[in-house]
Amino acid sequence: MNNNNIFIEKLRSAGLRPTIQRINICKVLFDRKKTFHFTINHLKTLLQEKTDQKISQATVYNTINALTKKGHLKEISINSEKNYFDTNITSHHHFYNESTKELIDLQDSDIGKINIKKPLPGKKIKSIEVLVKVANNN
Amino acid sequence: MNNNNIFIEKLRSAGLRPTIQRINICKVLFDRKKTFHFTINHLKTLLQEKTDQKISQATVYNTINALTKKGHLKEISINSEKNYFDTNITSHHHFYNESTKELIDLQDSDIGKINIKKPLPGKKIKSIEVLVKVANNN
DNA sequence: CTCTACTTTAGAATCATTATAAATTACACA
DNA sequence: TGTGTAATTTATAATGATTCTAAAGTAGAG
Ligand SMILES: [Mn+2]
Ligand SMILES: [Mn+2]
Ligand SMILES: [Zn+2]
Ligand SMILES: [Zn+2]
Numbered sequence A, B: 001m002n003n004n005n006i007f008i009e010k011l012r013s014a015g016l017r018p019t020i021q022r023i024n025i026c027k028v029l030f031d032r033k034k035t036f037h038f039t040i041n042h043l044k045t046l047l048q049e050k051t052d053q054k055i056s057q058a059t060v061y062n063t064i065n066a067l068t069k070k071g072h073l074k075e076i077s078i079n080s081e082k083n084y085f086d087t088n089i090t091s092h093h094h095f096y097n098e099s100t101k102e103l104i105d106l107q108d109s110d111i112g113k114i115n116i117k118k119p120l121p122g123k124k125i126k127s128i129e130v131l132v133k134v135a136n137n138n
Numbered sequence C: 001c002t003c004t005a006c007t008t009t010a011g012a013a014t015c016a017t018t019a020t021a022a023a024t025t026a027c028a029c030a
Numbered sequence D: 001t002g003t004g005t006a007a008t009t010t011a012t013a014a015t016g017a018t019t020c021t022a023a024a025g026t027a028g029a030g
Helices: A004-013 A020-030 A040-050 A057-069 B004-013 B020-030 B040-050 B057-069
Strands: A074-076 A084-086 A093-097 A102-106 A123-136 B074-076 B084-086 B093-097 B102-106 B123-136
Touching: A004 A020, A020 A040, A020 A057, A040 A057, B004 B020, B020 B040, B020 B057, B040 B057
Parallel strands: A093 A123, B093 B123
Antiparallel strands: A074 A084, A093 A102, A123 B123, B074 B084, B093 B102
C-alpha cells in the first residue's frame, strides 16, 4: 500500500511510533474518500476483516485515544448507547438517522448561519454544532 | 409537602405506583423552578441529602428509566464521560460550559431560526438541536 | 382484610473501558 | 549493522456504569 508513508508521517507527527498495528488502524480510518463515523466495536470488526495482523483490544483503545488526544479524530456523542468517533475533525453538523443509526456530516452550507443572540460575558465560544435527528418515513 | 399529589398524579399517569421512593425522586426532580440537568450519581447524592428514606441504586435507575420512557424526562448526550438527563422534555438547545461542566438551556429566541437547506427525500425531521460549547475566559 | 401483582432491594452479572505488568519491538547511536 | 533502552503490544485483571435476579416487602382492587 502506497499510503503507508502518509500514515507513518501522521503517526510520527503525533509522537506515535509507526507500528504495524497503528498503521493498520490508520489504513482503516483514513484510507477513504468520505468522513468515517465509527464505534470501537465497528473498527475492531473492520480491522479483523481488512488486515491479517492480529490486534489486541487494548491497542485499539490506546491508539484511538491517542489519535483523538492529538486531534486526528473527534469524539461525537449522539446518545448514550454508543460512543462514536469521527475522522472529520472540523467543527461540523450532523444528521442522525434514527431508523438506520447512521450518522452523516452536514456542510455548513446545508444549514443557515446560526447566530447566538444571547450575550456571553466572560465566556468564549468553542464550537456550535447542530444535530438533526431524522427518521425514515413510515 | 403539598406537591405530593401532583407527583402522585404524574406517576399514576405514567402507569407507575406512587411509592415513597418514587415520590422522593419526583420531589428532587420536579420540585424546582428551573430546568434540572443531572446525572444518576448527582441524583443519588441529592436523594441522600434531601430525604430520610433510603433508596437503592436499582430503584433510582428503574425509576429514571421508566420516567424517561414515559416522556417525563429526556436523555442528553454531551460527551461520553457522563450521561445526563433533563427535566425539560421539549426539543431545545444547550450551552455546555466546559470549564464548569455546567449545562444550561437556551431558549429558541436565543438562537436565530435554523433552516435546513438540504432536501431530505423520504425522511422526517424529529428534532433540531444546537449545542454551543463555551469555556470561561482563562 | 386479603390476595396478588407490582415494587424494592442487595447482590450478582454484564458491558465498555482502563490498568497492569510481562514479553516484544522500534530505533537512536555506537 | 549490532545493542541497549524506552516505547509498544498483549493477555488478563480491574473498574465503573448499568442491568439483571430473585427474595422480601408493599399497594391497592375487590
Ligand atoms: Mn474516551
Ligand atoms: Mn439509558
Ligand atoms: Zn462528522
Ligand atoms: Zn435542557
